Amino acid sequence: MRVIDSHTEGEPTRAIVEGGPELGTGSLAERAARFEAGHAWIRSALLTEPRGFDAMVGALLCPPDDPSCATGIVFFDTVGNLGMCGHGTIGVAATLTRLGRIATGTHRFETPVGVVTVEAKGVNAFAVENVESYRREAGVSVEVEGLGRVTGDVAWGGNWFFQCPKAPLPLETENIPALTDAAARVQRALARAGIEGADGARVDHIQFFGPPASAAADSRNFTLCPGGAYDRSPCGTGTSARLACLAADGDLAPGETWVQESVIGSTYRAHYRPGSGGGIVPTIEGRAFVVGETVLHFAPDDPYRTGIGPPLS
Numbered sequence: 001m002r003v004i005d006s007h008t009e010g011e012p013t014r015a016i017v018e019g020g021p022e023l024g025t026g027s028l029a030e031r032a033a034r035f036e037a038g039h040a041w042i043r044s045a046l047l048t049e050p051r052g053f054d055a056m057v058g059a060l061l062c063p064p065d066d067p068s069c070a071t072g073i074v075f076f077d078t079v080g081n082l083g084m085c086g087h088g089t090i091g092v093a094a095t096l097t098r099l100g101r102i103a104t105g106t107h108r109f110e111t112p113v114g115v116v117t118v119e120a121k122g123v124n125a126f127a128v129e130n131v132e133s134y135r136r137e138a139g140v141s142v143e144v145e146g147l148g149r150v151t152g153d154v155a156w157g158g159n160w161f162f163q164c165p166k167a168p169l170p171l172e173t174e175n176i177p178a179l180t181d182a183a184a185r186v187q188r189a190l191a192r193a194g195i196e197g198a199d200g201a202r203v204d205h206i207q208f209f210g211p212p213a214s215a216a217a218d219s220r221n222f223t224l225c226p227g228g229a230y231d232r233s234p235c236g237t238g239t240s241a242r243l244a245c246l247a248a249d250g251d252l253a254p255g256e257t258w259v260q261e262s263v264i265g266s267t268y269r270a271h272y273r274p275g276s277g278g279g280i281v282p283t284i285e286g287r288a289f290v291v292g293e294t295v296l297h298f299a300p301d302d303p304y305r306t307g308i309g310p311p312l313s
Contacts, residue, residue, distance in 0.1 A: 003046065004098065005292040006091040009266035010232035013091030013288075014046055015059040017099065028065050032074045032112040035060060036081045041306040047078045047227075048307035051296060054078050055229040057088045064110040070102055072110040078227040079204075083113040084131060084158025086236010086268075086284050093118050093126045094288035113158055127285040128236065133157040133244040133272075134279030136197060144189040147182060152207075157240030157282070159205050160197035162190055167208035171220045171263050176230060179208065179263070183224035202226075207238050217261035233286065234260040234268045240282040243272045247280045254280075 001019035005012060021039050023031035035042075047056045057077055064072035073092055075082040082088075089109060096102045097120060107118045117129040137154040140162070144150045152164040168182045169175050183206040190203050197203050204226040212220045223231035223238050231238070239260045246252035258270045272280040298305050 001296045001298070003294050003296060004095045004290060005294065006094045006288050006290045008087035008090040008094075008233050008288040009262065009268065009286045010264050011087045012056045012232075013059055013085075013088045013095075014052065014056050015061055015092055015095045016046070017061055017095065020060050020062065023062065026065075028062070028072045028074070028110050029112040031062065032081055035074050035076070043076050043078060043080070044307035044309055045298065045305065046296070047076075048309060050304055050308065052307075054227050055232065057082065057085055059085070059088050059092050061092065066108070066110050066115060069108040069110040069115060070096065074112060077225060080226070081112070082159055084111050084116070084237055086128060086130065086158070086240065087231070087233045087286070087288075089116060089118060089128045089236065090126045090286050090288045093120055094124060094290055097123055098290045111158075124287045124289055125285070126288060127283055129281060129283045130236065130240045131158050132275040132277050132279045132281050133240040134275075134277075135241075135245045135248045138245070138248070140195060142186070142189045142193050142195060144185050146185060150186055150189070153245050154195065154197065154203055155241035155244050156197060157242075157244065158237035160201050160203045161205045161207055161238055161241045162186060162195070162203050163207045163209065163238070163242060163245060165209050167210045167222065171208065171210045171222050173264060176222075176263060179222045180224060180228070180230055183208065183222065184228065187224065205235075205238060207235070207242070209242075212259075212261045213265060214261060214267070217259040217267055219258075220261040220263065222263045230263065232262060232264050233266055234262040236268065236284045236286070239268050239270050239284055243270055243282045244280050247272060
């Protein structure tokens with residue numbers, strides 16, 4: 001299996017460019033469901049030790065259902081599929097640029113939750129117009145063990161987020177272990193309270209916000225992803241959801257630039273236009289760099305062929 005590794009503002013993406021599973025025909029959403037149901041071993045083998053680590057996001061490149069798209073992408077982490085991934089889309093754009101499959105200009109990528117538009121501004125600079133994003137519920141409060149009452153917004157940006165405007169402690173790198181623990185407690189509390197996204201979807205991404213470290217940024221965030229790792233980038237789908245909340249509160253106008261800073265100090269530039277379904281259509285701009293090209297081997301007698309963890313089929 002041939003993969004190309006990249007990072008987007010610090011967050012890694014591993015793209016499968018050759019040797020991926022055959023998923024049959026049908027919509028990309030249908031094929032993504034087949035991947036999740038029948039190929040759990042690939043998630044584990046690619047994204048856990050000894051080949052990977054839990055902060056990695058995988059991207060299976062596959063033929064698009066929509067012929068106007070340059071590629072179809074199924075995003076996944078160690079837990080399961082992701083509907084959309086902002087940093088991963090930028091990482092895939094860098095990978096396709098490396099392969100000579102796209103050039104400077106505008107391209108369409110198909111994801112299981114819709115088509116996104118990618119503007120390749122250079123070898124490493126890309127802007128992604130995401131799927132329509134919106135706030136589902138504002139001011140949701142939940143009792144969290146060790147933290148007390150925590151309030152935030154439930155919002156969609158291609159994945160489901162619980163966004164807390166007030167972080168439980170400063171958003172600094174030395175606090176990452178404590179922030180991870182606090183966000184995991186919020187994650188569990190939401191599940192216990194039955195707080196869900198549309199159609200019963202799990203709200204599995206937690207974000208804390210605070211003041212930026214850089215005068216050039218508008219906000220700093222910490223994002224806990226479903227697999228338990230924190231996002232090194234400012235989180236593309238999370239920034240999309242954040243813009244939806246700011247727009248709903250009247251705190252950010254269409255076309256106005258918002259600079260979102262991550263807990264490690266990397267940034268995305270973002271803005272939005274009104275959507276057709278009552279939400280907003282956000283654009284996220286960031287940088288990605290290809291860091292490796294690898295052929296992965298899976299020896300039948302390797303005891304850790306599918307990664308370190310429970311055996312997977």
